[in-house]
Amino acid sequence: xxxxxxxxxxxxxxxxxxAEPRELLIHVIRERLNLTGPHIGCETSHCGACTVDMNGxxxxxxxxxxxxxxxxxxxxxxxxxxxxxxxPLQEAFREHHGLQCGFCTPGMITRAYRFLQxxxxxxxxxxxxxMAGNLCRCTGYQNIVKAILSAAAEMxxxxxAAE
Amino acid sequence: MNELxxxxxxxxxxxxxxxxxxxxxxxxxxxxxxxxxxxxxxxxPGMLYGDFVRSPYAHARVKxxxxxxxxxxxxxVAVLTAEDLAPLNxxxxxxxxxxxxxxxxxxxxxxxxxxxxxxxxNDRYVAADAAELVVIDYEELPVVVDPFKALEPGAPVLRExxxxxxxGAHGDRRHHNHxxxxxxxxxxxxxxxxxxxxxxxxEMVYYHRTHPCPLETCGCVASMDAVNGKLTVHGTFQAxxxxxxxxxxxxxxxxxxxRVVSPDIGGGFGNKVGVYPGYVCAIVASIVTGxxxxxxxxxxxxxxxxxxxxxxxxxxxxxATKDGRITALSCHxxxxxxxxxxxxxxxxxxxxxFSIMTGSYDIxxxxxxxDGVYTNKAPGGVAYxxxxxxxxxxxxxxxxxxxxxxxxxxxxxxxxxxxxxxxxQFPYQSALGWEYDSGDYHTAWDKALTAIDYQGLRRxxxxxxxxxxRGETRKLLGIGLTHFTEIVGAGPVKNCDILxxxxxxxxxxxxxxxxxxxxRLGTISQGQGHATTFAQILASEIGLPADSITVEEGDxxxxxxxxxxYGSRSTPVAGAATAMAGRKIRAKAQMIAAYLxxxxxxxxxxxxxxxxxxxAPERFKTMKDIAYASYNQAIPGVExxxxxxxxxxxxxxxxxxxxxxxxxxxxxxxxxxxxxxxYALDDCGTRINPMVIEGQxxxxxxxxLAIAMGQEIAYDEIGNVKTATLMDFFLPTAWETPxxxxxxxxxxxxxxxxxxxxxxxxxNVGGVPAFSNAVHDAFRAFGLRQSHMPxxxxxxxxxxxxxxxxx
Numbered sequence: 001x002x003x004x005x006x007x008x009x010x011x012x013x014x015x016x017x018x019a020e021p022r023e024l025l026i027h028v029i030r031e032r033l034n035l036t037g038p039h040i041g042c043e044t045s046h047c048g049a050c051t052v053d054m055n056g057x058x059x060x061x062x063x064x065x066x067x068x069x070x071x072x073x074x075x076x077x078x079x080x081x082x083x084x085x086x087x088p089l090q091e092a093f094r095e096h097h098g099l100q101c102g103f104c105t106p107g108m109i110t111r112a113y114r115f116l117q118x119x120x121x122x123x124x125x126x127x128x129x130x131m132a133g134n135l136c137r138c139t140g141y142q143n144i145v146k147a148i149l150s151a152a153a154e155m156x157x158x159x160x161a162a163e
Numbered sequence: 164m165n166e167l168x169x170x171x172x173x174x175x176x177x178x179x180x181x182x183x184x185x186x187x188x189x190x191x192x193x194x195x196x197x198x199x200x201x202x203x204x205x206x207x208p209g210m211l212y213g214d215f216v217r218s219p220y221a222h223a224r225v226k227x228x229x230x231x232x233x234x235x236x237x238x239x240v241a242v243l244t245a246e247d248l249a250p251l252n253x254x255x256x257x258x259x260x261x262x263x264x265x266x267x268x269x270x271x272x273x274x275x276x277x278x279x280x281x282x283x284x285n286d287r288y289v290a291a292d293a294a295e296l297v298v299i300d301y302e303e304l305p306v307v308v309d310p311f312k313a314l315e316p317g318a319p320v321l322r323e324x325x326x327x328x329x330x331g332a333h334g335d336r337r338h339h340n341h342x343x344x345x346x347x348x349x350x351x352x353x354x355x356x357x358x359x360x361x362x363x364x365x366e367m368v369y370y371h372r373t374h375p376c377p378l379e380t381c382g383c384v385a386s387m388d389a390v391n392g393k394l395t396v397h398g399t400f401q402a403x404x405x406x407x408x409x410x411x412x413x414x415x416x417x418x419x420x421x422r423v424v425s426p427d428i429g430g431g432f433g434n435k436v437g438v439y440p441g442y443v444c445a446i447v448a449s450i451v452t453g454x455x456x457x458x459x460x461x462x463x464x465x466x467x468x469x470x471x472x473x474x475x476x477x478x479x480x481x482x483a484t485k486d487g488r489i490t491a492l493s494c495h496x497x498x499x500x501x502x503x504x505x506x507x508x509x510x511x512x513x514x515x516x517f518s519i520m521t522g523s524y525d526i527x528x529x530x531x532x533x534d535g536v537y538t539n540k541a542p543g544g545v546a547y548x549x550x551x552x553x554x555x556x557x558x559x560x561x562x563x564x565x566x567x568x569x570x571x572x573x574x575x576x577x578x579x580x581x582x583x584x585x586x587x588q589f590p591y592q593s594a595l596g597w598e599y600d601s602g603d604y605h606t607a608w609d610k611a612l613t614a615i616d617y618q619g620l621r622r623x624x625x626x627x628x629x630x631x632x633r634g635e636t637r638k639l640l641g642i643g644l645t646h647f648t649e650i651v652g653a654g655p656v657k658n659c660d661i662l663x664x665x666x667x668x669x670x671x672x673x674x675x676x677x678x679x680x681x682x683r684l685g686t687i688s689q690g691q692g693h694a695t696t697f698a699q700i701l702a703s704e705i706g707l708p709a710d711s712i713t714v715e716e717g718d719x720x721x722x723x724x725x726x727x728x729y730g731s732r733s734t735p736v737a738g739a740a741t742a743m744a745g746r747k748i749r750a751k752a753q754m755i756a757a758y759l760x761x762x763x764x765x766x767x768x769x770x771x772x773x774x775x776x777x778x779a780p781e782r783f784k785t786m787k788d789i790a791y792a793s794y795n796q797a798i799p800g801v802e803x804x805x806x807x808x809x810x811x812x813x814x815x816x817x818x819x820x821x822x823x824x825x826x827x828x829x830x831x832x833x834x835x836x837x838x839x840x841x842y843a844l845d846d847c848g849t850r851i852n853p854m855v856i857e858g859q860x861x862x863x864x865x866x867x868l869a870i871a872m873g874q875e876i877a878y879d880e881i882g883n884v885k886t887a888t889l890m891d892f893f894l895p896t897a898w899e900t901p902x903x904x905x906x907x908x909x910x911x912x913x914x915x916x917x918x919x920x921x922x923x924x925x926x927n928v929g930g931v932p933a934f935s936n937a938v939h940d941a942f943r944a945f946g947l948r949q950s951h952m953p954x955x956x957x958x959x960x961x962x963x964x965x966x967x968x969x970x
Contacts, residue, residue, distance in 0.1 A: 020288070027287075036204035037197020039429065041378045042462040046889035049378055077197030086195065094191040097858045101690025102194030103378045103429030109195060132896040135889070137378045137430045138690045140861030141897040 006070045010035065011079030025061040025069050026050045029076060037077035037106040041135070048134030051107035052076050058114045060133070077106035080113050088151040088158075089113055098147035100138035108134045112148045120159075121152060175771045180710060181703030182917065185854035188695040189710075190688075199427045202382050202397050207455040210384065211240055213445050214290035215464065216280040216297045218272035221308070221539040221882020222319070223301040225268050225279065232296040233282055238289040240452055242297060243281040243444060245269040253443055256413060259436075259661060260513060261332025262342070262504035263324075264542060266440045271304070273321055273502030274541045275882050276467030281444040283456060306882040310476065310499040310536040313340040321502065321537045332504075333513040333535075342504050342535030347518040347595045353530040356491035360482035364570040368562045369951040370555045370931075372474035372499065372540070372876045374466055375547040376892065377689070379429025381469050382459035383442050385449040394449070395422045398442060400717075401435040402727025404685060405661055407719045409438055410446065425717035431689035432866070433545040434470045436507045436729050466892055467884045470507075471540070471876050472547030474499040475517075475555045481563045487573050489582045492526050492594075494559060496533040498544075504535060506544030507729070508551045509659040509666060515551025516816075518595035519650045522560035523604050523820060524582040529594040539882045548866055548927040550651040550730035557647045561932035565644075565939060566948055575940075576617060579646050580608060590913070597650060599818045600912050600920075603846070607908045608646055611822035611844045614906060617642075620826060628944045637832050639944075643825035643937025647929035651921045652735025652817040661726060667812045668737035669723035670744040672701065674805035676794040678787030679711035682744075685725010686737040687717040691859070691923060693733065696852045697741050700917060704745025705752075706772030706786040723808060731819070731921035734851065735912075740811035742916040747807035751793075755805075756784040758798045817912045817920035821845040823929045827937035831968050834960030836872065836938060838901035843929070846908045848920035857905050860926045865900050867930025869893055871938075873955040893953070942966060 003018040010033055017032055029035050029052065038061060041049035045063040052061045053075040081087035089109050092098065099105040108131070115122070115130040122130060127145050136144060170178075180186045193199055230242040245267040248254040255263045268279040280297050284290035305319040312318060320326065320339045329336055333343035357363055383398030394416055400406045400423060407423040410416070428435060445458040460469065476497040482490045498514065500506060508515040514533035521529050546552070564582075568575035583604040584591050591599040624640045631639060656665030669685040682701055686693060693716060698709040716722055725737060749769065756774035757764045760782055767774040774789070776782040784792075792798070793805040826840040843860055850856055873893035877885040886892040911918025931952075938954045939947055945966045950958070963969060 023288070030204075031206070034206075035197070036201075037199075039201065039379065040203065040459075041380075041429075042889045044462065044888050044890065047378060047462075047894075081196065083196065090195040093195050094187055097188065097854050099191060099194055100692065100858060100862060101378070101430040102190065102199045102427065103201065103690075105194045105199075106197040128897040128900075132898040135378065135894050135896060136862075137376065137432070137866070137894065138862045139858060140863075140865035140903065141900045142861045142903060143858060145897060 004067050006066055008069055008072055008074055010074045011076060019066045021065065021067050023066045025064040025066045028066040029061060035076050035078050039103055039106065041103065046135065048111060049104050049107045051111045051134060053110055053114050058111045077110050080109060087113065088154045092147040092151035092154065096143045096147040096150060098139060098144040104134060104136045108136065108144060116152050116155065120156060124149065172771060179702040179706065179708050179772060181699050182849065182851055184699065184852065186695055186699055186709060186852055188692050190692060190694050201379055201427050201429050202384060202399055203459050205384050205397055205426065207384060207386055210455040210457055211283050211285055211448065211452060212287040212290045213281055213283050213448055213456050213458040214294045215278045216282065216294045216299065217468065218268065218275060218277040218279055220272060220301055220303055221275045221306045222273060222304040224271045224304060226300040226302055228280060229298040230280065232298065233293040236289060236293040236296065238285045239282060239293045240285065241283040241448060243267065243448065248447060251447065253413060253447060256438065256443055258503055258505040260504040260506040260508060261510065264503035264505055266443045274539050275884055276464065276541060278440040281448065283448045283452065306539045308538055308540060308878045308880060308882050310497050310538055313536050313538050314338050321539065340537040342500055342537060343513050344532060344534050345514045346532045348530035349528055350530040352528045353491050353493045356528055357480050357482045357493060360490055361485045362483045362570055363480060364563065364567040365480045366563065366566045366949045368477045368479060368559050368949065370473045370475045370477065370558050371952055372471050373547065373870050373874050374471050374876050374892065375432035375434035375545065376466065376894065377430030377432050377434050380460035380462060380465040381435055381439060381441065383445050384455055384457045385445040386455035387449040387453065389453050393420050393422065394446065395424065396446060397424045397426055399428055399435045400425045401431045401687060401689065401729050403687060403717050403719050404724045405664060405727060406438060408664060409662065414446065423719045425687045428687065428689040433472060433507065433547045433549065433729055436545055437470055437505060439469050462889060463887045466876065466887050468541055470543040470545040471501065472543065472545050473555060477555065477559045479559060479563045481567050483567055483571065487571055487578050487581055489524055489526050492521055492529040494520055494531045498533050498535045499538050499540065500535050500544050501538055501540040501542040503542035505542035507546060509653055509661060511658055512551060515546065516650045517552040517556045519553055519597060519648065520556035520560050521593050521595060522557060523584060523646045523648045525584045525588065526594055531595065540878060546730055548863055548924045550649060550653065550924055553649055554928050554931060557928045558932050561645050561647065561936060562949065565936055569943065569948055575644050576612060579644065580605065583608065598815055599648065600815055600914055601910050602818060602820055603908065603910050604646060604820060607820065607822045607844055607846055610906065610908065611824055611842060615824050615826065615840065615842050637830060639829045639831060639941040641827040641829055641937035641941030643827060643933045643935065643940055645823045645929045645933040645936060648818055648820045649925055649928055650816045650818055651731035651924065652813055653730050653732050654816055655814060656812045664726060665812065666726045667810050668725040668740050669808065669810045670737060670740040671723045671808040672744045672748055672806060674748060674790045676791050678707060678790045680707055681713045681715060682741065683715045683722040684737045684741065685723050686728040686733040689728065691733065692855045696855055697738065699851055700738055700741045701745050704742055705748050731924045734919045734921040735817045735915060736811060736813050738919055739813060739916050740809045743811055744807045744809035747809060748805060751805060752786060752789045754801055755789045755792055755798055759784050759792055814914050817848065817915060819845065819847045819920040819922060819925050821925050821929050823933040825933040825937040827941060829938065829941040829959065831963040834956035836954065836959060841901055841903045842906065843903055843926060844906040844908065845922060845925050846910050847922035847925065848910060848912045848915065849918035850907065850909060851919060856922050859923050860905050861903055863924065863926025864903055864930045865895055867927045868900065868934055869895050871931045871934035871952055871954060873953045875953050
């Protein structure tokens with residue numbers, strides 16, 4: 001199968017690679033770029049463990065061809081916060097026990113990261129609906145919702161203080 | 164250096180972050196940054212990928228396998244079939260339940276999705292391509308998916324390999340598709356009480372087939388190092404040490420030449436207890452090719468081939484006096500085990516701990532018989548967030564109580580109350596042979612009923628029924644009650660083993676010179692937060708801060724042998740081992756402190772983080788001081804260093820319990836059920852980390868919601884799995900999941916070193932009957948007695964329809 005020449009920017013870093021047209025974005029991210037934060041949970045776009053941010057939208061990278069991401073700006077969990085300077089969502093998930101096995105967490109936080117840009121001051125119901133594309137088998141969501149609401153409040157406070 | 168001001172005792176306790184503290188999890192720093200290390204993240208040089216060719220048929224003869232086209236694909240290294248494994252005697256493998264199971268189809272297939280060939284290639288896409296090109300000629304055979312039909316005289320013979328064998332691992336087989344009959348209790352006495360009872364309720368209660376479905380599927384990377392002859396297997400193993408032993412027994416490789424590693428595990432819930440063909444094939448492929456081989460299930464494979472749970476048809480009879488005193492309980496189970504008996508139970512318990520079915524009630528006499536049956540379904544029968552069939556037992560008794568309440572015309576809460584085992588009866592001997600360690604059911608029950616204003620809810624429900632009859636509403640109100648008793652912490656070595664390995668567990672502690680420590684355990688966390696909570700147990704025992712204690716699990720080269728994490732056994736067994744090992748450390752520390760303080764051992768007392776000379780509180784040595792001294796002082800009669808190990812054989816199981824109440828709005832016309840309120844009171848004995856307990860309860864309740872309200876592994880009549888993707892297999896999202904209110908009472912276990920009982924499974928055990936009882940209760944006024952789960956919208960609509968509520 002002839003390969004395609006692709007250029008992607010992932011977490012601010014430019015990459016060029018050759019990929020088969022059928023190659024999935026999640027495989028390129030995990031296996032070629034060695035960013036193993038996003039996970040594979042279902043391969044049918046139901047679970048959201050593979051969620052990454054692509055050109056300002058949440059996508060499930062298990063059902064996006066790498067070819068569709070040509071030229072795209074992608075952010076994975078590895079690009080959200082850094083050791084010693086965690087994103088408020090990462091802090092809040094820990095503070096509110098919003099994770100257990102951790103397998104859904106990268107996708108969950110990556111989705112929440114975009115969701116709070118779409119809706120910076122959501123209600124609980126809006127969080128639940130906005131996060132409904134990401135499944136968690138461990139937490140029952142209650143503490144995830146709590147963490148996202150808390151991070152939203154924290155981010156809004158910081159924003160207001162800056163303004 | 165200036166002396167720091169002495170800190171208060173309270174501050175010293177707080178600094179430890181020990182028992183009872185909602186310590187934030189140490190695991191989360193990695194996980195929130197995407198730095199977990201799950202098996203599919205592992206990439207070894209030269210690694211190959213394995214993929215299965217699976218049977219599309221539920222029952223068929225395999226007439227031929229042609230792998231030539233697959234082998235011709237560039238990048239394909241090998242295609243393994245049963246024929247290739249037979250010379251190694253690995254085409255079949257033993258199951259945990261005393262049966263055997265095909266690794267790759269040997270002459271026939273017995274369930275849809277069964278492994279037929281294993282393709283190994285240098286890339287996962289190539290392996291998948293080549294799997295498509297393996298040509299298999301099947302001859303279809305009659306399919307049996309109904310366990311009752313499987314036992315009919317003319318039913319097709321499923322297990323030809325057992326032809327003529329009238330005895331199995333658990334006694335007589337009375338039919339070619341029969342596996343075992345297992346019984347407990349006094350049948351004659353039970354039948355006698357029932358036949359002369361004032362009131363008898365009889366019902367068939369079905370707990371449908373479902374699947375643990377952790378978000379991470381099963382997988383492994385097997386790597387045989389031909390140079391030093393060592394096999395390393397990284398994988399999703401809830402019991403890594405047992406996997407090492409099994410791998411050694413099957414392969415003939417000596418156990419010290421095998422290293423099994425469970426890295427981070429993305430949820431287990433029982434799915435990752437068993438040994439699956441994928442593991443065996445990856446190991447063989449690595450030995451054959453000399454390269455590391457990775458095998459990772461996809462979701463469809465996970466749901467169709469590895470580890471179903473439940474599938475129990477429970478025919479019950481419960482007898483009582485007219486005023487509601489239960490006098491006897493009987494149950495016969497037809498247990499659908501699928502094509503191979505691969506249930507994950509302690510060896511001597513082919514129906515697990517189902518005989519806990521008398522639940523929270525003082526029932527004088529009882530009997531249970533379980534018939535295991537082969538069908539053309541996937542093997543498994545794992546304990547999905549459950550201690551070996553406790554979920555089935557709890558569902559059974561909590562449904563039978565409701566049915567009895569209907570029969571008696573009694574309030575179901577009151578019926579429970581008058582039959583509870585009383586506080587003063589503990590330790591309580593159940594009619595089916597268990598010794599319940601401790602409990603205070605009445606206190607928990609009253610607290611729960613008060614918290615939700617039970618009487619007020621019943622009034623509201625009655626008003627709703629009247630309003631419905633007047634045509635003013637189309638929604639009914641259900642109040643789902645449950646009081647469950649668990650049996651966890653398997654278990655005493657005298658009667659609990661897995662493949663001959665006693666179900667003890669272990670902890671090994673090494674204190675470093677500067678006063679930090681590493682503790683290694685025989686268990687393995689799959690999200691339970693062991694690295695956080697076991698350090699808390701230890702902090703309270705040895706007086707070093709939890710933040711200074713690293714907990715490691717899952718690497719058989721470094722961790723002491725243990726039986727792993729499932730059945731809520733980590734806290735009851737490994738948690739006890741941790742406390743006991745900590746006490747050994749403290750005993751040695753006391754000798755060292757006595758030497759340093761120049762007093763007799765007996766003149767010292769332990770105070771939070773130090774030994775203090777009795778009556779002279781200014782004279783003390785902290786554990787940190789003692790740790791340093793143990794490495795740098797020659798102390799007469801005391802070996803250098805500060806280490807301890809404990810292998811803990813629990814004297815009994817632990818019996819957590821709880822009271823759950825679900826308030827549900829049921830739409831008669833759409834079948835949609837909305838949980839308005841869910842109150843969960845858990846008593847898991849001593850509470851180690853309330854935050855983690857609450858998280859476990861939230862998660863377990865959500866799994867229970869899924870099971871009760873929609874999740875199932877369903878088959879059509881020719882054995883096709885109808886729920887093989889997450890499109891059809893219900894996992895609730897944040898939107899469907901209700902808000903939970905948690906509460907607790909605390910009744911310590913008298914035999915556990917710190918009184919802890921375990922909690923991980925309670926919310927699943929108690930949650931399923933609470934949700935299901937709520938659905939039933941909504942329709943009680945209209946004559947509903949029993950309706951099978953899952954209560955999805957269609958089935959609930961059908962209940963309403965059959966009761967004539969659609970006009």
